[in-house]
Amino acid sequence: MMNEVLLIGEAPLAEEVHQFFRNKKVKVRTLSEVPPYENGRVVAVMDVTAGPLESKITDLQMAERLVASEVPIFTSTLAYCATRLAANLEHPERLSGFSPLLLQESGVLEISQPLQAEDAPVWEKGVHLWESWGKRVEILGDEPGLVFPRTWALMVNEAAWLLTERGAESRDIDRAMKQGTRHPFGPLEWADRIGIDQVLWILKGLFEELGEDRYRPAPLLRRMVYANRLGRRAGRGFYQYEKMEVGKGHA
Amino acid sequence: MKAGQICAVLGAGTMGGGIAQFLATAGCETFLYDIDEEPLVKGLESIRARLLRLEEKKKLSREARESVIARIHPVTDLSSLSHVTCVIEAVVERLEVKRELFAGVEKVVDDQAWLATNTSSLSVTEIATVLHRPERMMGLHFFNPAMIMPLVEVVSGERTDEKVAKQAAEWMSNLGKEAVMVKDTPGFLVNRVARPFHNEAYRIVGDGVAEKSQVDRILREAGFPMGPFELQDLIGIDINYAASVAVYEGNFQDPRFRPHPAQRKLVESGALGRKSGRGHYTYDE
Secondary structure, X not given: OOOEEEEEOOOOHHHHHHHHHHHOOOEEEEHHHOOXXXXXXXXXXXEOOOOOHHHHHHHHHHHHHHOOOOOOEEEEOOOOOHHHHHOOOOOHHHEEEEOOOOOOOOOEEEEXXXXXXXXXHHHHHHHHHHHHOOOEEEEEOOOOOOOHHHHHHHHHHHHHHHHHOOOOOHHHHHXXXXXXXXXXXXXXXXXXXXXXXXXXXXXXXXXXXXXXXHHOOOHHHHHHHHOOOOEHHHOEOOOEOOOOOOOOXXX | OOOOOEEEEEOOXXXXXXXXXXXXXXXXXXXXXXXXXXXXXXXXXXXHHHHHHXXXXXXXXXXXXXXXXXXXXXXXXXXXXOOOOEEXXXXXXXXXHHXXXXXXXXXXXXXXXXXEEOOOOOOHHHHHOOOOOHHHEXXXXXXXXXOOOOEEEEEEOOOOOHHHXXXXXXXXXXXXXXXXXXXXXXXXXXXXXXXXXXXXXXXXXXXXXXXXXXXXXXXXXXXXXXXXXXXXXXXXXXXXXXXXHHHHHHOOOOHHHOOOHHHHHHHHOOOOEHHHOEOOOEOOO
16 A cells, blocks of 8 residues: 655645655645545655744644644744644644755755654654655754755845845856855755745744844845745746746756 | 956965966966065965976976966066056955055056955955055955866945946956956855855854754755865865954944854864864864
8 A cells, every 4th residue: 555645735845745755656645635534544744834834733733633643744844943833733742843945856854853752752753754765864953944944045145135235146146156166056046946935934934933133034035025026936036937837847 | 358468466375376377377477476585486386386287187288388387477576567457466364465565556557457456355445445546446356276266256346447347357257267246245245145154054053953964964965065064174264264254344243144153162272174183073184
């Protein structure tokens, strides 16, 4: 029998996660597809939504009712720490925070343990699951954004500030970061690939949880999200794109 | 401007030597200036050794190597620079030293000659105000090693003539560099946007989110050629710290750029990276 995961989230990230599990021969179900308590094959819940908090909690609570009590739940911890999200579950010790970014290309998976799962043997189950899917699991402390998303979003933020100040042009910013310090993508084109909304969630999450000005999102990023300039998928972000076909060209 | 620039590079250290080698290889007559014979001889020796290695690797013919060397003219007297068309300064990162040097240079060179500083942490604007004609002064920020790294930031100070900066950018492109135009803000472009890559790594470790080796591993997996800690060990933690402090101070201590005390501790303890045998990691001699 094929294993199943219960996926919460929307394109483009959900698409990517979907693809990852297709390759692992794991069936992906969505919340509306899983009838209550007929789900012995669901081995994990994957919530890839960054926010907002209220709908994340609603979805996680619904998912929790649909699966057995020891099934691990993974939730995107880009904007909220895992402890905060776990506090809303009946079985908080089975929750892990994780980064759904770069799921296909990276050999590592970033995971954080909520305070409620300390000394809970059931929590380890989730780690083994990812190992069985071929990931090297990096267990991290519980702050929003973990390692890659936090580092990346702050560089995008700085590039957005620089752009706001007309310190340089977009294409020059991207070219310079690739040529001058050999980053794989320029920060702006990279943000367009992953999504401006994701960048903003990470920054807002750090800003709120850590309470420091260094994480204050550049107002330009907020305006881009208001205007739905979310990046490639939306046809426009820092750059303009031909509208892409759904299911193609993930980050 | 025309390919036939006659250049002067001021300072025969690592950056100056690299820039002179690049210019001479690209076909420019290049005067290499330093205040004394000794640093000049040392700088020239390094250039010769690098060119010889290129010849050994068959990347340069013997004739080409000899003509590159022949295009570099060592001088210790500013008055020898009277007919250069372009000056690139790469001396010690001290404002007063640079200002004094440019004041001297301006007396010698033609009114139309471009003047450029390779500073990475000082204000181009502030260096330029020592000049009578600051509009022909700009930053040309090369990356180490200058003869290899393709990028050059062409930095416009407050009083730089945009036309001059554009021409300089074109000239650099013609010589094979990737030139980007940037305004004179602390850290310019690359050092500024890369700041979080380094500073936030200390935060992440300080907050107990990850170990240094985890940070390096995760960021390498994400596509960066090196993680921040192994990269700092390579370039020197003190060098990296100085860049962070310069950007922080240059922004009136904006918390966005605040360096981490753990980095200062490392510098104070002499753990500077590979060059001192230990930094974030330990290295065998």
